[in-house]
Amino acid sequence: MHDEPAATATGLDAEQQVVDTLYGRLDTLRDEAEERLADIRRQGPSGSPQNRSERDAFATLYEDRIGQLDAVEDRLCFGRLDMIDGETLYVGRIGLSDAEHAPLLTDWRAPAARAFYSATAAAPSGVMNRRHLTTRGRTVTAVEDDVLDVEALRAAGREGSLAGEGALLAALDARRTGRMGDIVATIQAEQDAVIRAPMEGALVVQGGPGTGKTAVALHRAAFLLYHHRERLASRGVLLIGPSRQFLRYIDHVLPSLGETGAVSTTLEGLVKGVTIAGVESDAVARIKGRSDMAGVIKRAVRERQRVPRTDQTVRLDGRPVVIRRSDIRDAQARARRDGRPHNEARATFAKDMIGRLTAQLAEQLEHVEADDRMELEREVRDNRSIRVAINLCWLPITPAQLLKDLFSKPHLLDNAAPRLSASDRDLLLRPTSAPFTDADVPLLDEAAELLGDMPNGSPRPDASALTTEEVEYAKEVLETFGDGGMVTAEALASRMREGSTRLTVAERASADRTWTYGHVVVDEAQELSPMAWRMLSRRCPTRSFTIVGDVAQTSSAAGTTWWPEAMDPLFGGTWNLRELTVSYRIPAQVAQAAQSFAKAVGLPVSELSAARDVDDAVAFHRVDASSLVDASARRASHRLEELASSGGGLVAVIAPEGLHADLRAALGDSDVEVIGALASKGLEFDAVVVVDPAAIAARAGDLYVALTRPTRHLDIVHTGTLPPGLEG
Numbered sequence: 001m002h003d004e005p006a007a008t009a010t011g012l013d014a015e016q017q018v019v020d021t022l023y024g025r026l027d028t029l030r031d032e033a034e035e036r037l038a039d040i041r042r043q044g045p046s047g048s049p050q051n052r053s054e055r056d057a058f059a060t061l062y063e064d065r066i067g068q069l070d071a072v073e074d075r076l077c078f079g080r081l082d083m084i085d086g087e088t089l090y091v092g093r094i095g096l097s098d099a100e101h102a103p104l105l106t107d108w109r110a111p112a113a114r115a116f117y118s119a120t121a122a123a124p125s126g127v128m129n130r131r132h133l134t135t136r137g138r139t140v141t142a143v144e145d146d147v148l149d150v151e152a153l154r155a156a157g158r159e160g161s162l163a164g165e166g167a168l169l170a171a172l173d174a175r176r177t178g179r180m181g182d183i184v185a186t187i188q189a190e191q192d193a194v195i196r197a198p199m200e201g202a203l204v205v206q207g208g209p210g211t212g213k214t215a216v217a218l219h220r221a222a223f224l225l226y227h228h229r230e231r232l233a234s235r236g237v238l239l240i241g242p243s244r245q246f247l248r249y250i251d252h253v254l255p256s257l258g259e260t261g262a263v264s265t266t267l268e269g270l271v272k273g274v275t276i277a278g279v280e281s282d283a284v285a286r287i288k289g290r291s292d293m294a295g296v297i298k299r300a301v302r303e304r305q306r307v308p309r310t311d312q313t314v315r316l317d318g319r320p321v322v323i324r325r326s327d328i329r330d331a332q333a334r335a336r337r338d339g340r341p342h343n344e345a346r347a348t349f350a351k352d353m354i355g356r357l358t359a360q361l362a363e364q365l366e367h368v369e370a371d372d373r374m375e376l377e378r379e380v381r382d383n384r385s386i387r388v389a390i391n392l393c394w395l396p397i398t399p400a401q402l403l404k405d406l407f408s409k410p411h412l413l414d415n416a417a418p419r420l421s422a423s424d425r426d427l428l429l430r431p432t433s434a435p436f437t438d439a440d441v442p443l444l445d446e447a448a449e450l451l452g453d454m455p456n457g458s459p460r461p462d463a464s465a466l467t468t469e470e471v472e473y474a475k476e477v478l479e480t481f482g483d484g485g486m487v488t489a490e491a492l493a494s495r496m497r498e499g500s501t502r503l504t505v506a507e508r509a510s511a512d513r514t515w516t517y518g519h520v521v522v523d524e525a526q527e528l529s530p531m532a533w534r535m536l537s538r539r540c541p542t543r544s545f546t547i548v549g550d551v552a553q554t555s556s557a558a559g560t561t562w563w564p565e566a567m568d569p570l571f572g573g574t575w576n577l578r579e580l581t582v583s584y585r586i587p588a589q590v591a592q593a594a595q596s597f598a599k600a601v602g603l604p605v606s607e608l609s610a611a612r613d614v615d616d617a618v619a620f621h622r623v624d625a626s627s628l629v630d631a632s633a634r635r636a637s638h639r640l641e642e643l644a645s646s647g648g649g650l651v652a653v654i655a656p657e658g659l660h661a662d663l664r665a666a667l668g669d670s671d672v673e674v675i676g677a678l679a680s681k682g683l684e685f686d687a688v689v690v691v692d693p694a695a696i697a698a699r700a701g702d703l704y705v706a707l708t709r710p711t712r713h714l715d716i717v718h719t720g721t722l723p724p725g726l727e728g
């Protein structure tokens with residue numbers, strides 16, 4: 001939707017003046033924050049502990065503020081709205097006001113900015129003209145207007161165009177850098193509706209490849225942190241991605257939106273102290289992912305609370321004390337009623353047993369004074385045989401050991417999993433030395449939940465519940481010092497509580513396995529098993545989730561290809577489904593080829609159209625089996641050179657694992673990346689060479705993923721057999 005007259009030099013000059021004012025204000029605020037920080041640092045580590053703690057809290061505040069102001073430097077302002085009522089507002093990465101508090105720039109997340117993304121000619125929301133500003137550094141290089149006059153658009157045959165098409169297409173055509181950027185200047189209406197949806201409950205976003213699910217999930221996290229700062233500042237947001245590589249790919253986005261309050265990790269990252277190094281069959285992964293494994297783990301823990309076959313008599317100074325099975329049973333039942341995890345409830349059991357055995361001793365003596373009783377109790381507690389007997393009845397154990405034992409000792413598995421079929425149990429068995437796998441992660445977490453900390457483990461940090469006094473005090477401090485609206489009393493109180501350790505909520509949350517978050521965002525959510533969902537729902541008791549994924553891209557055997565199957569058990573009927581339908585990554589021809597394959601093999605594909613087209617985006621290359629590797633490497637090198645001559649770009653070869661070593665050797669020290677389909681999930685490249693698609697299609701979802709990674713060129717190198725939908 002270009003409006004020629006707006007892109008005039010006069011338009012640019014006027015906007016340049018506004019943009020200069022905005023950057024001027026940004027510089028002033030940054031200087032102020034830097035001065036205040038320098039003041040605090042000058043005061044040094046003197047004063048009472050409370051003074052020091054306050055100073056540290058403020059120092060962190062100013063450091064964060066400076067970081068935030070630095071992060072919004074690029075494309076600070078990208079839009080302008082001219083309202084029908086005559087008002088004009090500028091939209092940007094953060095809100096800015098002048099020294100007299102008059103608004104200069106509206107934060108993209110503020111309600112007033114919403115029309116920038118959602119207004120259409122059919123529903124203009126009071127907007128007369130929407131202007132997109134393109135800037136390079138601090139210079140305005142282009143302006144583009146959407147005139148929201150439905151009659152004029154209809155006459156020109158341009159109804160239903162993309163918002164800010166010029167700015168959008170420029171963003172989509174940009175070379176990929178290997179790091180995802182924010183899309184704040186060009187968010188489209190269907191994406192905006194997802195980003196701004198209410199925080200309560202679970203929102204599932206289904207969309208084909210490149211529809212912006214990851215981008216939308218990240219912008220939604222920033223939006224929720226902005227609108228629910230009070231609630232989220234103290235509890236944080238958890239962001240779950242499929243791999244470390246993927247997390248690296250997206251790790252610039254939230255900081256560039258001025259947000260650092262999210263913990264980004266993989267499922268594996270939530271379970272501390274174990275290494276995941278094994279792989280296992282789909283059949284095993286499927287069993288381990290089933291929700292009835294929760295019952296298996298529960299029984300496995302319970303099996304550690306044993307009752308011996310016979311009573312045992314121990315002599316203390318010649319007097320008999322009987323460790324009775326009935327006492328053990330009673331004491332165990334009581335300890336379980338405590339409701340604490342196994343390792344932590346052990347102390348209750350042991351204390352109860354020692355009390356019972358001491359009572360037996362006391363009965364054999366005439367008069368027992370309180371002091372004598374304590375002495376008797378000490379004797380009982382220190383007796384080695386009694387200690388061993390009590391330990392055997394309630395053995396502390398780590399989650400890793402519990403799982404190792406469970407899967408390597410058939411009798412333990414038989415006892416813990418009587419409801420699994422014998423063949424399922426056989427599949428689960430493995431040597432004690434076998435490494436843990438991805439599918440073990442939720443089981444380890446389930447076990448950790450039921451076992452709790454080891455008796456001599458460090459106590460859990462309890463940084464979550466702030467007292468009213470702490471919050472009130474922080475409010476007073478804020479009133480006294482003034483903070484320019486940068487922080488809530490809760491956030492400051494948390495920081496003060498942490499004192500000089502200066503841990504952020506995100507840092508504290510990631511150090512504490514039992515931390516519960518204010519909101520959880522899950523990307524590539526189709527891969528999660530029911531056990532993985534249990535693991536995540538424990539981390540957000542309020543069940544406030546943003547779940548994004550594509551059920552046509554599922555590669556995990558324990559994942560889902562139908563959202564209700566995964567969501568209903570967790571959220572009942574209370575989750576909402578939204579769909580994204582336009583792919584911003586892949587050119588039309590690539591979308592067509594990928595959809596044709598997906599439909600031919602019966603993948604549950606969503607509606608998908610492409611935002612743009614690229615000439616000759618798809619090319620097929622038939623080669624002899626003997627030259628598959630060399631031909632693929634040559635294609636990739638050719639693409640890399642082609643891109644280099646027009647500004648550079650990223651090229652990947654996506655191939656079956658068995659070809660990786662040969663491909664790397666053939667490519668030498670070239671910058672072409674060689675990866676498997678699974679590892680390419682969520683990533684994108686300017687050009688992609690897919691090698692031997694028929695082999696990758698052993699898992700249909702994997703080939704669908706591989707085909708949909710390029711932003712420009714897709715080369716398919718094959719030996720004559722092509723998967724359905726791609727031939728002809």
Ligand SMILES: Nc1ncnc2c1ncn2[C@@H]1O[C@H](COP(=O)(O)OP(=O)(O)OP(=O)(O)O)[C@@H](O)[C@H]1O
Binds near residue numbers: 180181585
């Ligand atoms: N409104 C937009 N403006 C500019 N770029 C966009 C927009 N929406 C999405 N993109 C770009 O499109 C590409 C694909 O987005 P993203 O990775 O979020 O899609 P996805 O749905 O998660 O894809 P996949 O299912 O393949 O993982 C990214 O480069 C993203 O920045």
